Amino acid sequence: MYKLRPILKTYYDSLEDGKVLGMKCTDCGDVVWPPLPTCQKCGGYNLDWYDMGDEAVIDEIRYEDSSVGGDYTFRKANDYFVDKSPYCICVGHFPRGTEQFHAALYGVTEENKDELISQLPLKAKVKFIQLDGGFKSVGFEIKK
Amino acid sequence: MKQQFTRPVSVVGTSTLGQRYFDDPEYEGLSIYELWACACHQAMDDAGVKPKDIDKIVYSQFANFVTAGNAMAMVGSLEEWAGVAGKPITHIEQACASGYIAFTEACNAVASGKADIVLCAGVETPKHFNARNQPAYMIQPISKYDGWWSPGRVLFDTTYYRFDGVSDNLLTEEQGKYYQKHYGISEETLDETYNAMAVNLRRNASRNPRACERKEYTEIAKENGYDDVMDYMRSDHNPKITQYIRKSGSVLHNVAAGAIIVCSEEMAKKLNKKAVTVIDHASSSNTQRHPYCFHQMNVDVRDALYKNQPDLKGDDLDLMVTTVMTSGEQLDSAEVFGYLPEGKGYQYELDGRTCFDGDTPINPHGGDLSFGHAFGAAGINMISEAILQMRGEAGGCQVPKPVNTCLVRGMGGGHTTVGILLENQQ
Numbered sequence A: 001m002y003k004l005r006p007i008l009k010t011y012y013d014s015l016e017d018g019k020v021l022g023m024k025c026t027d028c029g030d031v032v033w034p035p036l037p038t039c040q041k042c043g044g045y046n047l048d049w050y051d052m053g054d055e056a057v058i059d060e061i062r063y064e065d066s067s068v069g070g071d072y073t074f075r076k077a078n079d080y081f082v083d084k085s086p087y088c089i090c091v092g093h094f095p096r097g098t099e100q101f102h103a104a105l106y107g108v109t110e111e112n113k114d115e116l117i118s119q120l121p122l123k124a125k126v127k128f129i130q131l132d133g134g135f136k137s138v139g140f141e142i143k144k
Numbered sequence B: 001m002k003q004q005f006t007r008p009v010s011v012v013g014t015s016t017l018g019q020r021y022f023d024d025p026e027y028e029g030l031s032i033y034e035l036w037a038c039a040c041h042q043a044m045d046d047a048g049v050k051p052k053d054i055d056k057i058v059y060s061q062f063a064n065f066v067t068a069g070n071a072m073a074m075v076g077s078l079e080e081w082a083g084v085a086g087k088p089i090t091h092i093e094q095a096c097a098s099g100y101i102a103f104t105e106a107c108n109a110v111a112s113g114k115a116d117i118v119l120c121a122g123v124e125t126p127k128h129f130n131a132r133n134q135p136a137y138m139i140q141p142i143s144k145y146d147g148w149w150s151p152g153r154v155l156f157d158t159t160y161y162r163f164d165g166v167s168d169n170l171l172t173e174e175q176g177k178y179y180q181k182h183y184g185i186s187e188e189t190l191d192e193t194y195n196a197m198a199v200n201l202r203r204n205a206s207r208n209p210r211a212c213e214r215k216e217y218t219e220i221a222k223e224n225g226y227d228d229v230m231d232y233m234r235s236d237h238n239p240k241i242t243q244y245i246r247k248s249g250s251v252l253h254n255v256a257a258g259a260i261i262v263c264s265e266e267m268a269k270k271l272n273k274k275a276v277t278v279i280d281h282a283s284s285s286n287t288q289r290h291p292y293c294f295h296q297m298n299v300d301v302r303d304a305l306y307k308n309q310p311d312l313k314g315d316d317l318d319l320m321v322t323t324v325m326t327s328g329e330q331l332d333s334a335e336v337f338g339y340l341p342e343g344k345g346y347q348y349e350l351d352g353r354t355c356f357d358g359d360t361p362i363n364p365h366g367g368d369l370s371f372g373h374a375f376g377a378a379g380i381n382m383i384s385e386a387i388l389q390m391r392g393e394a395g396g397c398q399v400p401k402p403v404n405t406c407l408v409r410g411m412g413g414g415h416t417t418v419g420i421l422l423e424n425q426q
Helices: A008-016 A113-118 B032-047 B075-082 B098-111 B167-183 B187-206 B217-223 B229-234 B265-271 B293-306 B327-336 B345-350 B367-371 B375-391
Strands: A021-025 A047-051 A055-062 A088-094 A097-106 A122-131 A135-142 B009-014 B056-060 B089-092 B117-124 B128-130 B139-141 B256-264 B276-285 B319-322 B405-412 B416-423
Touching: A008 A021, A008 A135, A021 A097, A055 A097, A055 A113, A055 A135, A097 A122, B009 B032, B009 B098, B009 B265, B009 B375, B032 B075, B032 B117, B032 B256, B056 B075, B056 B098, B056 B375, B075 B089, B075 B117, B089 B098, B098 B117, B098 B256, B098 B276, B098 B375, B098 B405, B098 B416, B117 B375, B167 B187, B167 B293, B167 B327, B187 B217, B187 B229, B187 B327, B187 B345, B187 B367, B217 B229, B256 B265, B256 B375, B276 B293, B276 B375, B293 B327, B293 B405, B293 B416, B319 B327, B319 B375, B327 B345, B327 B405, B367 B375, B375 B405, B375 B416
Parallel strands: A097 A135, B056 B089, B056 B117, B319 B405
Antiparallel strands: A021 A047, A055 A088, A055 A122, A088 A097, A122 A135, B009 B256, B009 B276, B117 B256, B128 B139, B276 B416, B405 B416
16 A cells, blocks of 8 residues: 655755655665655555665766856756856766766866766765755765 | 547648737737637637537646736636637646647547547737736736746746756757767757758748748848858857857747647538548657656657557658757757658758758748747647648748648657647548
Protein backbone atom coordinates (compact mmCIF):
# COMPACT_ATOMS: atom_id res chain seq x y z
CA MET A 1 0.00 0.00 0.00
CA TYR A 2 1.27 3.48 -0.85
CA LYS A 3 2.58 5.17 2.27
CA LEU A 4 1.49 8.81 2.59
CA ARG A 5 4.43 10.83 3.90
CA PRO A 6 5.95 14.27 3.35
CA ILE A 7 8.43 14.21 0.50
CA LEU A 8 9.06 17.88 -0.22
CA LYS A 9 9.27 19.02 3.40
CA THR A 10 11.66 16.24 4.28
CA TYR A 11 13.84 17.12 1.31
CA TYR A 12 13.97 20.85 2.01
CA ASP A 13 14.42 20.33 5.76
CA SER A 14 17.39 18.10 5.02
CA LEU A 15 18.93 20.80 2.82
CA GLU A 16 18.84 23.10 5.84
CA ASP A 17 20.82 20.41 7.66
CA GLY A 18 23.37 20.27 4.86
CA LYS A 19 22.25 16.98 3.40
CA VAL A 20 21.01 16.24 -0.14
CA LEU A 21 18.47 13.45 -0.19
CA GLY A 22 17.28 11.40 -3.11
CA MET A 23 15.21 8.23 -3.07
CA LYS A 24 16.13 4.66 -3.87
CA CYS A 25 13.68 2.04 -5.09
CA THR A 26 13.73 -1.04 -2.88
CA ASP A 27 12.29 -3.09 -5.75
CA CYS A 28 14.71 -2.31 -8.58
CA GLY A 29 17.43 -0.20 -6.95
CA ASP A 30 17.02 2.85 -9.16
CA VAL A 31 17.93 6.17 -7.55
CA VAL A 32 16.11 9.39 -8.30
CA TRP A 33 17.07 12.97 -7.44
CA PRO A 34 15.32 15.25 -6.65
CA PRO A 35 13.22 12.75 -4.70
CA LEU A 36 10.01 11.37 -6.14
CA PRO A 37 7.66 8.89 -4.46
CA THR A 38 7.36 6.77 -7.59
CA CYS A 39 10.25 4.89 -9.18
CA GLN A 40 11.00 6.32 -12.62
CA LYS A 41 12.32 2.98 -13.80
CA CYS A 42 9.90 0.31 -12.55
CA GLY A 43 6.92 2.40 -11.42
CA GLY A 44 6.99 0.99 -7.89
CA TYR A 45 6.28 3.11 -4.85
CA ASN A 46 8.55 1.40 -2.36
CA LEU A 47 11.30 3.97 -2.13
CA ASP A 48 13.53 4.85 0.80
CA TRP A 49 15.40 8.05 1.49
CA TYR A 50 18.92 7.95 0.12
CA ASP A 51 21.86 10.24 0.93
CA MET A 52 23.24 11.53 -2.35
CA GLY A 53 26.51 12.66 -0.81
CA ASP A 54 28.13 16.04 -1.19
CA GLU A 55 29.71 15.64 -4.59
CA ALA A 56 28.57 15.24 -8.18
CA VAL A 57 30.27 14.39 -11.44
CA ILE A 58 30.06 17.21 -13.97
CA ASP A 59 29.74 15.90 -17.52
CA GLU A 60 29.21 19.13 -19.47
CA ILE A 61 29.88 22.77 -18.77
CA ARG A 62 27.72 25.27 -20.57
CA TYR A 63 29.39 28.61 -20.22
CA GLU A 64 27.32 31.45 -21.46
CA ASP A 65 26.91 35.11 -20.86
CA SER A 66 24.14 35.20 -18.28
CA SER A 67 24.18 39.00 -18.26
CA VAL A 68 22.47 39.16 -21.67
CA GLY A 69 18.94 40.36 -21.11
CA GLY A 70 15.95 38.48 -22.43
CA ASP A 71 12.49 39.83 -23.07
CA TYR A 72 9.67 39.61 -20.58
CA THR A 73 9.19 35.94 -21.38
CA PHE A 74 12.59 34.74 -20.32
CA ARG A 75 13.75 36.33 -17.12
CA LYS A 76 16.87 35.64 -15.18
CA ALA A 77 16.91 32.11 -13.85
CA ASN A 78 18.48 33.43 -10.64
CA ASP A 79 15.74 35.99 -9.98
CA TYR A 80 15.10 34.61 -6.52
CA PHE A 81 18.67 33.79 -5.53
CA VAL A 82 19.91 35.83 -2.56
CA ASP A 83 23.51 35.61 -3.78
CA LYS A 84 23.78 36.93 -7.34
CA SER A 85 27.29 35.57 -7.94
CA PRO A 86 27.72 34.46 -11.54
CA TYR A 87 27.36 30.80 -12.35
CA CYS A 88 27.08 28.66 -15.44
CA ILE A 89 24.92 25.69 -16.30
CA CYS A 90 26.18 22.14 -16.16
CA VAL A 91 25.00 18.66 -16.98
CA GLY A 92 25.98 16.21 -14.28
CA HIS A 93 25.07 13.19 -12.24
CA PHE A 94 25.55 11.92 -8.71
CA PRO A 95 28.11 9.11 -8.45
CA ARG A 96 25.64 7.11 -6.37
CA GLY A 97 23.22 6.89 -9.26
CA THR A 98 20.58 9.00 -10.99
CA GLU A 99 20.10 10.10 -14.53
CA GLN A 100 21.84 13.21 -15.73
CA PHE A 101 20.47 16.51 -14.52
CA HIS A 102 20.92 20.21 -15.20
CA ALA A 103 22.24 22.35 -12.37
CA ALA A 104 23.86 25.67 -11.56
CA LEU A 105 27.65 25.42 -11.41
CA TYR A 106 29.81 27.98 -9.64
CA GLY A 107 33.52 28.56 -10.03
CA VAL A 108 33.75 28.63 -13.82
CA THR A 109 35.19 31.82 -15.27
CA GLU A 110 36.12 33.12 -18.68
CA GLU A 111 39.74 32.50 -17.70
CA ASN A 112 39.46 28.88 -16.52
CA LYS A 113 36.58 27.55 -18.59
CA ASP A 114 38.66 26.06 -21.41
CA GLU A 115 40.94 24.26 -18.98
CA LEU A 116 38.00 22.94 -16.98
CA ILE A 117 36.14 21.79 -20.08
CA SER A 118 39.26 19.91 -21.21
CA GLN A 119 39.25 18.08 -17.86
CA LEU A 120 35.66 16.82 -18.06
CA PRO A 121 34.24 14.80 -16.45
CA LEU A 122 35.26 16.37 -13.16
CA LYS A 123 33.95 16.47 -9.63
CA ALA A 124 32.15 19.36 -7.98
CA LYS A 125 31.00 19.88 -4.42
CA VAL A 126 27.38 20.57 -3.54
CA LYS A 127 26.74 24.27 -3.03
CA PHE A 128 23.55 25.22 -1.23
CA ILE A 129 21.82 28.16 -2.89
CA GLN A 130 19.83 30.41 -0.58
CA LEU A 131 16.51 31.52 -2.08
CA ASP A 132 14.79 34.71 -1.00
CA GLY A 133 11.66 32.70 -0.20
CA GLY A 134 13.42 31.31 2.86
CA PHE A 135 14.69 27.94 1.68
CA LYS A 136 17.69 26.38 -0.06
CA SER A 137 18.21 24.80 -3.45
CA VAL A 138 21.07 22.65 -4.74
CA GLY A 139 23.85 23.82 -7.02
CA PHE A 140 27.46 22.76 -7.38
CA GLU A 141 30.87 24.39 -7.15
CA ILE A 142 34.13 23.44 -8.79
CA LYS A 143 36.86 22.84 -6.27
CA LYS A 144 39.33 25.70 -6.26
CA MET B 1 -1.28 7.22 -44.82
CA LYS B 2 -3.50 4.95 -42.79
CA GLN B 3 -5.81 6.77 -40.41
CA GLN B 4 -5.67 5.34 -36.91
CA PHE B 5 -9.08 6.03 -35.41
CA THR B 6 -11.82 3.43 -35.04
CA ARG B 7 -14.16 6.09 -36.38
CA PRO B 8 -12.55 8.35 -39.02
CA VAL B 9 -12.25 12.04 -38.14
CA SER B 10 -12.26 15.02 -40.51
CA VAL B 11 -11.65 18.75 -40.27
CA VAL B 12 -14.40 20.70 -42.03
CA GLY B 13 -14.06 24.24 -40.76
CA THR B 14 -11.52 26.75 -39.57
CA SER B 15 -11.33 30.36 -38.47
CA THR B 16 -9.11 32.82 -40.30
CA LEU B 17 -8.88 35.57 -37.72
CA GLY B 18 -5.44 37.18 -37.82
CA GLN B 19 -2.73 37.52 -35.22
CA ARG B 20 -2.67 41.09 -33.90
CA TYR B 21 -1.70 43.19 -30.91
CA PHE B 22 -4.25 44.85 -28.68
CA ASP B 23 -2.23 48.04 -29.31
CA ASP B 24 -3.24 47.77 -32.98
CA PRO B 25 -5.83 50.46 -33.86
CA GLU B 26 -8.02 47.87 -35.61
CA TYR B 27 -8.46 46.12 -32.24
CA GLU B 28 -9.45 49.26 -30.34
CA GLY B 29 -12.33 48.65 -27.97
CA LEU B 30 -12.18 44.88 -28.32
CA SER B 31 -11.69 42.23 -25.67
CA ILE B 32 -10.86 38.56 -25.92
CA TYR B 33 -14.59 37.78 -25.88
CA GLU B 34 -15.26 39.46 -29.23
CA LEU B 35 -12.26 37.69 -30.74
CA TRP B 36 -13.45 34.35 -29.35
CA ALA B 37 -16.96 34.81 -30.75
CA CYS B 38 -15.57 35.88 -34.12
CA ALA B 39 -13.27 32.87 -34.41
CA CYS B 40 -15.96 30.39 -33.35
CA HIS B 41 -18.49 31.75 -35.85
CA GLN B 42 -15.90 31.90 -38.63
CA ALA B 43 -15.19 28.19 -38.12
CA MET B 44 -18.87 27.26 -37.90
CA ASP B 45 -19.68 29.30 -41.04
CA ASP B 46 -16.78 27.68 -42.84
CA ALA B 47 -18.09 24.24 -41.90
CA GLY B 48 -21.68 25.13 -42.73
CA VAL B 49 -22.94 24.35 -39.24
CA LYS B 50 -24.86 26.31 -36.62
CA PRO B 51 -24.24 26.47 -32.86
CA LYS B 52 -27.16 24.06 -32.31
CA ASP B 53 -25.28 21.44 -34.37
CA ILE B 54 -22.27 21.43 -32.07
CA ASP B 55 -22.16 18.42 -29.74
CA LYS B 56 -19.17 19.43 -27.65
CA ILE B 57 -16.62 22.18 -27.22
CA VAL B 58 -12.97 21.71 -26.32
CA TYR B 59 -11.44 25.04 -25.40
CA SER B 60 -7.83 25.99 -24.76
CA GLN B 61 -6.50 28.87 -22.73
CA PHE B 62 -3.37 28.89 -20.67
CA ALA B 63 -3.18 32.14 -18.71
CA ASN B 64 -6.81 32.93 -17.97
CA PHE B 65 -6.25 33.42 -14.27
CA VAL B 66 -3.60 36.06 -14.87
CA THR B 67 -4.85 37.80 -17.99
CA ALA B 68 -8.64 37.51 -17.77
CA GLY B 69 -9.55 39.18 -14.49
CA ASN B 70 -8.38 36.30 -12.30
CA ALA B 71 -11.15 34.13 -13.72
CA MET B 72 -10.71 30.42 -13.12
CA ALA B 73 -13.51 28.99 -15.21
CA MET B 74 -14.74 31.08 -18.09
CA VAL B 75 -16.47 28.18 -19.81
CA GLY B 76 -20.04 29.38 -19.27
CA SER B 77 -19.37 32.90 -20.54
CA LEU B 78 -17.42 31.67 -23.52
CA GLU B 79 -20.24 29.29 -24.43
CA GLU B 80 -22.76 32.13 -24.32
CA TRP B 81 -20.64 34.31 -26.60
CA ALA B 82 -20.46 31.52 -29.17
CA GLY B 83 -24.12 30.55 -28.86
CA VAL B 84 -23.46 27.09 -27.44
CA ALA B 85 -24.61 27.56 -23.84
CA GLY B 86 -25.51 24.35 -22.09
CA LYS B 87 -23.29 22.14 -24.25
CA PRO B 88 -20.53 20.02 -22.73
CA ILE B 89 -17.22 21.87 -22.73
CA THR B 90 -13.72 20.88 -21.63
CA HIS B 91 -10.98 23.37 -20.78
CA ILE B 92 -7.44 22.36 -21.67
CA GLU B 93 -4.50 24.05 -19.92
CA GLN B 94 -1.17 22.64 -21.00
CA ALA B 95 0.77 25.84 -21.58
CA CYS B 96 1.36 26.60 -25.27
CA ALA B 97 0.56 23.00 -26.16
CA SER B 98 -3.04 23.60 -25.02
CA GLY B 99 -4.38 24.28 -28.52
CA TYR B 100 -2.81 21.14 -29.96
CA ILE B 101 -4.07 19.01 -27.09
CA ALA B 102 -7.54 20.57 -27.43
CA PHE B 103 -7.53 19.51 -31.07
CA THR B 104 -6.49 15.95 -30.25
CA GLU B 105 -9.20 15.73 -27.58
CA ALA B 106 -11.77 17.04 -30.03
CA CYS B 107 -10.71 14.33 -32.46
CA ASN B 108 -10.94 11.72 -29.71
CA ALA B 109 -14.47 12.84 -28.86
CA VAL B 110 -15.53 12.27 -32.46
CA ALA B 111 -13.55 9.05 -32.83
CA SER B 112 -15.17 7.60 -29.73
CA GLY B 113 -18.60 8.06 -31.24
CA LYS B 114 -19.71 10.24 -28.35
CA ALA B 115 -19.87 13.36 -30.51
CA ASP B 116 -20.45 13.95 -34.22
CA ILE B 117 -19.40 17.59 -34.46
CA VAL B 118 -16.95 19.24 -32.07
CA LEU B 119 -15.91 22.87 -31.86
CA CYS B 120 -12.27 23.18 -30.86
CA ALA B 121 -11.41 26.76 -29.97
CA GLY B 122 -8.90 28.83 -28.04
CA VAL B 123 -8.24 32.40 -27.00
CA GLU B 124 -5.34 34.14 -25.33
CA THR B 125 -3.84 37.57 -24.70
CA PRO B 126 -0.24 37.11 -23.55
CA LYS B 127 0.78 40.77 -23.37
CA HIS B 128 -2.31 42.37 -21.84
CA PHE B 129 -4.66 41.66 -18.99
CA ASN B 130 -7.87 42.93 -17.50
CA ALA B 131 -7.98 43.55 -13.76
CA ARG B 132 -10.35 41.57 -11.55
CA ASN B 133 -12.37 44.70 -10.76
CA GLN B 134 -12.92 45.78 -14.35
CA PRO B 135 -14.78 44.45 -17.40
CA ALA B 136 -12.79 42.57 -20.00
CA TYR B 137 -12.43 45.40 -22.52
CA MET B 138 -10.51 47.54 -20.00
CA ILE B 139 -7.16 46.00 -20.81
CA GLN B 140 -3.76 46.99 -19.50
CA PRO B 141 -0.20 46.04 -20.46
CA ILE B 142 0.91 42.89 -18.67
CA SER B 143 3.81 44.85 -17.14
CA LYS B 144 1.24 46.47 -14.87
CA TYR B 145 0.06 43.15 -13.53
CA ASP B 146 0.50 43.07 -9.78
CA GLY B 147 3.58 41.05 -9.03
CA TRP B 148 4.82 41.22 -12.67
CA TRP B 149 4.36 38.03 -14.51
CA SER B 150 7.05 36.01 -16.23
CA PRO B 151 5.53 33.54 -18.68
CA GLY B 152 8.82 31.67 -18.92
CA ARG B 153 9.05 31.23 -15.19
CA VAL B 154 5.49 30.03 -14.65
CA LEU B 155 6.13 27.09 -16.95
CA PHE B 156 7.98 25.37 -14.15
CA ASP B 157 6.17 23.75 -11.27
CA THR B 158 6.98 24.61 -7.70
CA THR B 159 8.03 21.15 -6.54
CA TYR B 160 11.66 21.82 -7.39
CA TYR B 161 12.02 23.13 -10.88
CA ARG B 162 11.41 26.83 -10.42
CA PHE B 163 14.32 27.09 -8.03
CA ASP B 164 17.25 25.47 -9.75
CA GLY B 165 18.53 28.59 -11.51
CA VAL B 166 18.71 26.69 -14.75
CA SER B 167 15.35 26.09 -16.35
CA ASP B 168 14.78 29.49 -17.94
CA ASN B 169 17.98 29.19 -19.93
CA LEU B 170 17.00 25.79 -21.25
CA LEU B 171 13.95 27.24 -22.92
CA THR B 172 16.17 29.05 -25.36
CA GLU B 173 19.50 27.31 -25.62
CA GLU B 174 18.99 23.57 -25.57
CA GLN B 175 18.59 22.88 -29.28
CA GLY B 176 21.60 24.98 -30.23
CA LYS B 177 23.75 23.11 -27.76
CA TYR B 178 22.47 19.80 -29.06
CA TYR B 179 23.13 20.72 -32.68
CA GLN B 180 26.67 21.87 -32.02
CA LYS B 181 27.44 18.84 -29.88
CA HIS B 182 26.21 16.23 -32.33
CA TYR B 183 26.92 17.70 -35.75
CA GLY B 184 30.03 19.78 -35.24
CA ILE B 185 28.43 22.97 -36.50
CA SER B 186 30.24 26.10 -35.39
CA GLU B 187 28.51 28.75 -33.33
CA GLU B 188 28.99 31.19 -36.22
CA THR B 189 27.28 28.86 -38.70
CA LEU B 190 24.46 28.31 -36.25
CA ASP B 191 24.05 32.08 -35.90
CA GLU B 192 23.90 32.43 -39.69
CA THR B 193 21.36 29.60 -39.83
CA TYR B 194 19.12 31.13 -37.21
CA ASN B 195 19.32 34.52 -38.92
CA ALA B 196 18.45 32.96 -42.27
CA MET B 197 15.54 31.16 -40.65
CA ALA B 198 14.19 34.44 -39.27
CA VAL B 199 14.52 36.08 -42.70
CA ASN B 200 12.79 33.13 -44.38
CA LEU B 201 9.90 33.07 -41.91
CA ARG B 202 9.39 36.83 -42.19
CA ARG B 203 9.35 36.50 -45.98
CA ASN B 204 6.56 33.95 -45.56
CA ALA B 205 4.68 36.15 -43.10
CA SER B 206 4.94 39.17 -45.41
CA ARG B 207 2.63 37.32 -47.81
CA ASN B 208 0.18 36.25 -45.12
CA PRO B 209 -2.36 38.90 -44.05
CA ARG B 210 -3.15 36.81 -40.97
CA ALA B 211 0.43 37.17 -39.70
CA CYS B 212 1.33 39.65 -37.02
CA GLU B 213 4.64 41.03 -38.35
CA ARG B 214 4.60 41.41 -42.12
CA LYS B 215 7.50 43.71 -43.01
CA GLU B 216 10.37 41.75 -44.54
CA TYR B 217 13.78 41.95 -42.91
CA THR B 218 15.27 42.95 -46.28
CA GLU B 219 13.12 46.09 -46.16
CA ILE B 220 13.91 46.73 -42.49
CA ALA B 221 17.62 46.30 -43.24
CA LYS B 222 17.47 48.88 -46.02
CA GLU B 223 15.64 51.33 -43.78
CA ASN B 224 18.55 51.01 -41.38
CA GLY B 225 21.23 51.46 -44.06
CA TYR B 226 22.10 47.83 -44.76
CA ASP B 227 22.20 46.54 -48.33
CA ASP B 228 22.82 42.99 -47.14
CA VAL B 229 20.04 41.75 -44.90
CA MET B 230 22.39 39.26 -43.22
CA ASP B 231 24.67 42.12 -42.17
CA TYR B 232 21.66 43.68 -40.53
CA MET B 233 20.71 40.40 -38.84
CA ARG B 234 24.22 40.14 -37.36
CA SER B 235 24.19 43.73 -36.14
CA ASP B 236 23.22 45.31 -32.86
CA HIS B 237 19.84 46.06 -34.42
CA ASN B 238 19.17 42.38 -33.86
CA PRO B 239 20.90 41.77 -30.54
CA LYS B 240 21.52 38.43 -28.93
CA ILE B 241 19.17 37.91 -26.01
CA THR B 242 20.88 34.67 -24.99
CA GLN B 243 24.05 32.96 -26.14
CA TYR B 244 22.48 31.71 -29.36
CA ILE B 245 19.15 33.43 -29.74
CA ARG B 246 18.80 36.86 -31.24
CA LYS B 247 15.78 39.07 -30.94
CA SER B 248 14.57 37.88 -34.36
CA GLY B 249 14.75 34.29 -33.16
CA SER B 250 12.45 34.66 -30.18
CA VAL B 251 8.73 33.98 -30.17
CA LEU B 252 6.41 36.88 -30.96
CA HIS B 253 3.54 37.24 -28.51
CA ASN B 254 0.19 38.65 -29.57
CA VAL B 255 -3.51 38.30 -28.90
CA ALA B 256 -5.49 35.74 -30.91
CA ALA B 257 -8.45 33.45 -30.99
CA GLY B 258 -8.89 30.45 -33.20
CA ALA B 259 -11.43 27.74 -33.89
CA ILE B 260 -11.67 24.50 -35.83
CA ILE B 261 -14.61 22.19 -36.50
CA VAL B 262 -13.92 18.47 -36.47
CA CYS B 263 -16.52 15.86 -37.25
CA SER B 264 -16.96 12.28 -38.28
CA GLU B 265 -16.12 11.36 -41.84
CA GLU B 266 -19.76 10.50 -42.59
CA MET B 267 -20.85 13.87 -41.22
CA ALA B 268 -18.27 15.61 -43.43
CA LYS B 269 -19.81 13.91 -46.44
CA LYS B 270 -23.27 15.09 -45.41
CA LEU B 271 -21.99 18.64 -45.00
CA ASN B 272 -20.47 18.37 -48.47
CA LYS B 273 -17.39 20.32 -47.39
CA LYS B 274 -13.79 20.03 -48.44
CA ALA B 275 -12.59 17.83 -45.59
CA VAL B 276 -9.09 17.10 -44.38
CA THR B 277 -8.62 13.69 -42.78
CA VAL B 278 -6.96 13.47 -39.38
CA ILE B 279 -4.64 10.48 -39.72
CA ASP B 280 -3.27 10.22 -36.19
CA HIS B 281 -1.90 12.16 -33.27
CA ALA B 282 0.61 11.53 -30.51
CA SER B 283 2.08 13.48 -27.63
CA SER B 284 4.81 13.25 -25.03
CA SER B 285 5.44 15.17 -21.84
CA ASN B 286 8.62 15.54 -19.87
CA THR B 287 10.32 17.91 -17.47
CA GLN B 288 13.08 20.33 -18.23
CA ARG B 289 15.34 18.97 -15.51
CA HIS B 290 16.35 16.31 -18.02
CA PRO B 291 19.07 17.43 -20.41
CA TYR B 292 17.86 17.67 -24.00
CA CYS B 293 14.25 16.94 -23.06
CA PHE B 294 13.05 19.07 -25.99
CA HIS B 295 14.85 16.83 -28.43
CA GLN B 296 13.75 13.69 -26.61
CA MET B 297 10.09 14.65 -26.78
CA ASN B 298 10.41 15.07 -30.54
CA VAL B 299 11.93 11.60 -30.75
CA ASP B 300 9.17 10.10 -28.59
CA VAL B 301 6.37 11.69 -30.62
CA ARG B 302 7.98 10.74 -33.93
CA ASP B 303 8.30 7.12 -32.83
CA ALA B 304 4.69 7.01 -31.62
CA LEU B 305 3.38 8.51 -34.86
CA TYR B 306 5.58 6.78 -37.40
CA LYS B 307 5.27 3.25 -35.97
CA ASN B 308 1.77 3.11 -37.42
CA GLN B 309 2.89 4.47 -40.80
CA PRO B 310 5.55 2.03 -41.99
CA ASP B 311 5.93 3.72 -45.36
CA LEU B 312 6.28 7.22 -43.96
CA LYS B 313 9.82 8.58 -43.96
CA GLY B 314 9.20 12.23 -43.16
CA ASP B 315 10.88 13.67 -46.23
CA ASP B 316 7.91 12.45 -48.27
CA LEU B 317 5.53 14.82 -46.49
CA ASP B 318 4.37 17.83 -48.50
CA LEU B 319 4.54 20.26 -45.59
CA MET B 320 5.70 20.63 -42.01
CA VAL B 321 4.20 23.14 -39.62
CA THR B 322 6.11 23.27 -36.35
CA THR B 323 6.29 25.41 -33.26
CA VAL B 324 9.32 27.68 -33.23
CA MET B 325 9.49 29.37 -29.83
CA THR B 326 13.13 30.02 -30.50
CA SER B 327 15.14 29.32 -33.63
CA GLY B 328 16.61 25.96 -32.67
CA GLU B 329 13.24 24.32 -32.31
CA GLN B 330 12.37 24.45 -35.99
CA LEU B 331 15.67 22.90 -37.03
CA ASP B 332 15.66 20.15 -34.41
CA SER B 333 12.08 19.10 -35.01
CA ALA B 334 12.41 19.12 -38.81
CA GLU B 335 15.40 16.80 -38.58
CA VAL B 336 14.01 14.48 -35.91
CA PHE B 337 10.84 13.92 -37.92
CA GLY B 338 12.92 13.24 -41.03
CA TYR B 339 11.54 16.19 -42.95
CA LEU B 340 15.09 17.53 -43.32
CA PRO B 341 18.18 15.28 -43.29
CA GLU B 342 19.80 14.86 -39.88
CA GLY B 343 22.69 17.22 -39.28
CA LYS B 344 22.22 18.91 -42.65
CA GLY B 345 19.02 20.84 -42.16
CA TYR B 346 20.90 24.05 -41.39
CA GLN B 347 22.00 24.22 -45.03
CA TYR B 348 18.34 24.13 -46.13
CA GLU B 349 17.69 27.21 -44.01
CA LEU B 350 20.78 28.98 -45.34
CA ASP B 351 19.73 28.21 -48.93
CA GLY B 352 16.14 29.37 -48.42
CA ARG B 353 14.72 25.96 -49.23
CA THR B 354 12.37 26.08 -46.24
CA CYS B 355 10.53 29.18 -47.53
CA PHE B 356 6.91 28.77 -48.57
CA ASP B 357 8.03 28.52 -52.21
CA GLY B 358 11.05 26.30 -51.51
CA ASP B 359 11.18 22.55 -52.05
CA THR B 360 10.92 21.78 -48.32
CA PRO B 361 8.54 24.41 -46.95
CA ILE B 362 8.31 24.82 -43.18
CA ASN B 363 5.86 27.18 -41.53
CA PRO B 364 4.72 28.96 -44.70
CA HIS B 365 2.46 31.12 -42.55
CA GLY B 366 5.50 32.70 -40.84
CA GLY B 367 5.88 30.57 -37.73
CA ASP B 368 5.83 31.80 -34.17
CA LEU B 369 8.70 34.20 -34.91
CA SER B 370 6.68 36.29 -37.41
CA PHE B 371 3.15 34.90 -37.72
CA GLY B 372 2.83 35.23 -33.97
CA HIS B 373 2.02 33.14 -30.97
CA ALA B 374 -0.90 33.44 -28.58
CA PHE B 375 -0.13 30.84 -25.92
CA GLY B 376 -3.11 28.48 -25.61
CA ALA B 377 -4.63 29.58 -28.91
CA ALA B 378 -1.38 29.12 -30.84
CA GLY B 379 -1.84 25.42 -31.54
CA ILE B 380 -5.27 25.96 -33.03
CA ASN B 381 -3.98 28.82 -35.17
CA MET B 382 -1.13 26.66 -36.43
CA ILE B 383 -3.45 23.77 -37.31
CA SER B 384 -5.74 26.26 -39.06
CA GLU B 385 -2.85 27.48 -41.20
CA ALA B 386 -2.05 23.87 -42.09
CA ILE B 387 -5.68 23.27 -43.05
CA LEU B 388 -5.73 26.39 -45.26
CA GLN B 389 -2.56 25.20 -47.00
CA MET B 390 -4.06 21.76 -47.60
CA ARG B 391 -7.20 23.31 -49.04
CA GLY B 392 -5.14 25.63 -51.24
CA GLU B 393 -6.69 28.64 -49.53
CA ALA B 394 -3.69 30.13 -47.71
CA GLY B 395 -3.47 33.13 -50.05
CA GLY B 396 -0.12 34.82 -50.73
CA CYS B 397 1.84 32.33 -48.63
CA GLN B 398 0.25 29.31 -50.31
CA VAL B 399 2.82 26.61 -51.02
CA PRO B 400 2.99 26.43 -54.85
CA LYS B 401 2.49 22.67 -55.06
CA PRO B 402 -0.28 20.35 -53.92
CA VAL B 403 -0.21 20.01 -50.14
CA ASN B 404 -1.86 16.67 -49.53
CA THR B 405 0.11 15.49 -46.52
CA CYS B 406 1.14 17.59 -43.58
CA LEU B 407 2.76 17.08 -40.20
CA VAL B 408 1.78 19.59 -37.56
CA ARG B 409 4.19 19.40 -34.66
CA GLY B 410 3.59 21.61 -31.63
CA MET B 411 5.36 22.23 -28.35
CA GLY B 412 4.33 24.03 -25.21
CA GLY B 413 6.04 24.99 -22.02
CA GLY B 414 9.03 22.86 -22.72
CA HIS B 415 7.10 19.97 -21.26
CA THR B 416 4.66 18.78 -23.92
CA THR B 417 5.17 18.00 -27.59
CA VAL B 418 2.38 16.97 -29.95
CA GLY B 419 2.41 15.53 -33.45
CA ILE B 420 -0.61 15.51 -35.77
CA LEU B 421 -0.70 13.89 -39.21
CA LEU B 422 -3.18 15.27 -41.74
CA GLU B 423 -4.00 14.15 -45.27
CA ASN B 424 -6.32 15.03 -48.11
CA GLN B 425 -7.94 11.64 -48.67
CA GLN B 426 -11.23 12.57 -50.26
